[in-house]
Amino acid sequence: MNRISCKVGEVELNSPIILASGTCNFGHELSEFYDLSILGGISSKGLTVKPRQGNPGVRVAETACGMLNSVGLQNPGVDYFIENDLDYMNTLGCKVIVNVAGHSFEDYIEMVRKLNKYADKIDALEINLSCPNVKAGCMSVGSDASQVKEIVSLMRKETKLPLWIKLTPNVTDIKEIALAAQEGGADAVVMINTLLGMVIDIKTRRPILRNNTGGYSGPAVKPVAIRMVAECSNVLNIPIIGCGGIMSYEDVVEFMIAGASAVEIGTGSLVHPALPVEITADLEKYCEDNDINLSDLTGTLQLW
Amino acid sequence: MADYKKEYEAVIVKREMLNDDTAYITVKCPDIANSAMPGQFVNISCSKFLKRPFGIADVDTVNGTFNIGVKVVGKGTKEIAAFDEGKVVTVLGPLGNGFDFEALRGKKLILVAGGTGVFPIHFASSYCKANNIEYKLVQGFRNASQVIMSDDDVILTTDAGDAGIHGNCCNGLDTIDEEFVKEAVLCCVGPLPMMRACGNWATSKGIKSFVSMEQRMACGVGICLVCVCKVKAEANGEEFKHVRCCKEGPVFPFEEVIW
Numbered sequence: 001m002n003r004i005s006c007k008v009g010e011v012e013l014n015s016p017i018i019l020a021s022g023t024c025n026f027g028h029e030l031s032e033f034y035d036l037s038i039l040g041g042i043s044s045k046g047l048t049v050k051p052r053q054g055n056p057g058v059r060v061a062e063t064a065c066g067m068l069n070s071v072g073l074q075n076p077g078v079d080y081f082i083e084n085d086l087d088y089m090n091t092l093g094c095k096v097i098v099n100v101a102g103h104s105f106e107d108y109i110e111m112v113r114k115l116n117k118y119a120d121k122i123d124a125l126e127i128n129l130s131c132p133n134v135k136a137g138c139m140s141v142g143s144d145a146s147q148v149k150e151i152v153s154l155m156r157k158e159t160k161l162p163l164w165i166k167l168t169p170n171v172t173d174i175k176e177i178a179l180a181a182q183e184g185g186a187d188a189v190v191m192i193n194t195l196l197g198m199v200i201d202i203k204t205r206r207p208i209l210r211n212n213t214g215g216y217s218g219p220a221v222k223p224v225a226i227r228m229v230a231e232c233s234n235v236l237n238i239p240i241i242g243c244g245g246i247m248s249y250e251d252v253v254e255f256m257i258a259g260a261s262a263v264e265i266g267t268g269s270l271v272h273p274a275l276p277v278e279i280t281a282d283l284e285k286y287c288e289d290n291d292i293n294l295s296d297l298t299g300t301l302q303l304w
Numbered sequence: 305m306a307d308y309k310k311e312y313e314a315v316i317v318k319r320e321m322l323n324d325d326t327a328y329i330t331v332k333c334p335d336i337a338n339s340a341m342p343g344q345f346v347n348i349s350c351s352k353f354l355k356r357p358f359g360i361a362d363v364d365t366v367n368g369t370f371n372i373g374v375k376v377v378g379k380g381t382k383e384i385a386a387f388d389e390g391k392v393v394t395v396l397g398p399l400g401n402g403f404d405f406e407a408l409r410g411k412k413l414i415l416v417a418g419g420t421g422v423f424p425i426h427f428a429s430s431y432c433k434a435n436n437i438e439y440k441l442v443q444g445f446r447n448a449s450q451v452i453m454s455d456d457d458v459i460l461t462t463d464a465g466d467a468g469i470h471g472n473c474c475n476g477l478d479t480i481d482e483e484f485v486k487e488a489v490l491c492c493v494g495p496l497p498m499m500r501a502c503g504n505w506a507t508s509k510g511i512k513s514f515v516s517m518e519q520r521m522a523c524g525v526g527i528c529l530v531c532v533c534k535v536k537a538e539a540n541g542e543e544f545k546h547v548r549c550c551k552e553g554p555v556f557p558f559e560e561v562i563w
Contacts, residue, residue: 060530
């Protein structure tokens with residue numbers, strides 16, 4: 001066992017680093033930069049029942065310490081994915097996580113049923129209850145605890161695959177939502193998806209994003225994510241995958257201390273495609289220097 | 305930071321100002337110099353969160369350098385246009401699909417540049433010179449004070465009429481000999497209305513044309529899906545599809561783009 005390996009429930013990862021959905025497509029592009037087998041896993045672009053072309057441009061707005069996007073789940077659809085990308089993801093040498101985003105309960109169930117037939121090629125399903133850039137499903141479901149519990153329990157009946165529920169931070173009390181996911185039968189929660197935001201062009205007095213609002217990500221959101229992981233770590237029995245603004249090994253360590261069993265890197269890859277290579281090497285050195293296994297840190301936060 | 309595939313630490317070896325707000329920068333990076341094709345771009349780091357994309361303006365394979373032109377449009381480009389010689393930057397590249405010179409083999413080329421499009425088109429014309437490809441180059445500027453990257457062989461046009469032909473790029477295109485046009489393909493980089501007009505001009509002459517699309521970018525490598533261009537869908541019942549300027553583009557056949 002290497003010092004940075006970890007477990008998310010039954011899923012064993014040789015590194016805590018997972019590429020976040022929507023920031024790595026299906027792995028083809030980043031394979032041009034580094035060997036993805038160093039990763040713990042890769043989470044696919046969020047899939048829908050039918051192909052989606054997403055929102056019109058402009059879809060990105062930069063901020064001082066991050067960016068907003070309003071892609072709107074552009075993806076080739078679950079059938080195309082199964083036929084064209086799933087086998088490729090299985091050649092990458094890391095765990096394959098398939099991200100599922102529906103517009104309705106029926107959508108989620110239909111996709112889980114379809115993907116369940118390929119369970120031998122999938123290590124976990126990540127259920128997107130948090131995309132802020134689409135009108136139906138996703139965040140509108142994920143910000144209502146009773147709907148979260150209901151949809152998760154419906155999916156639980158359909159599959160034995162690990163169900164990781166990706167949560168939105170755009171709620172008053174994320175603990176309530178995370179507990180609802182746990183009660184519905186989730187195997188883990190992933191937090192956080194992006195924060196809903198807006199950037200205005202002062203010359204035109206219009207939002208820069210054609211969709212008006214978008215999801216805010218990058219280092220600026222990390223303290224929000226850390227706070228939410230720490231809050232949920234106290235009340236959940238299921239593991240947490242931490243996500244939000246990771247740019248260095250110290251950020252990974254911080255998430256682990258807050259209560260994460262593994263982490264996702266998203267926006268960091270957009271700025272520096274080979275960032276996970278650097279972080280992996282730094283984490284190994286950190287564990288060596290401190291003579292610890294990284295997973296020993298999970299949930300060791302001591303509050304004042 | 306170590307070098308990774310397509311991601312390099314590179315040194316700014318030369319910077320000159322072409323006019324008040326446009327710099328021409330030479331960057332040492334042999335891997336990019338040796339593999340870049342006209343129409344491709346690089347992403348360059350500055351103190352802002354995201355890297356900035358620039359069309360490659362030329363390469364020098366002997367010295368292992370490439371050039372970019374930087375017009376100041378915001379805080380990031382202002383900073384990059386002022387980079388000191390000797391500064392080390394992170395560069396991703398070469399990125400995207402440029403002009404497909406393999407597919408254009410045997411054709412004459414009509415190159416058209418407007419605005420910062422003069423930079424990638426400059427790379428295309430030096431490529432033509434180096435590979436004995438016959439070409440005509442049309443440049444369009446607002447007025448004489450904006451003229452950069454030009455020489456006596458260029459068919460120059462200005463909106464103000466204080467240099468070259470009074471008019472736009474299409475007025476310049478009209479001066480090219482009909483016999484040359486018939487055997488040519490048009491390659492155009494510039495503002496959207498100008499590229500659309502030039503593409504329509506090519507269509508009216510019965511020749512093919514290619515345009516280089518621009519959209520606000522984040523990653524530049526095809527993973528974030530923000531820099532989309534609307535193109536005609538293949539026969540699958542959809543009205544259009546969104547493709548990535550940074551990955552499928554930036555160069556697209558004119559007739560595929562939905563304007």
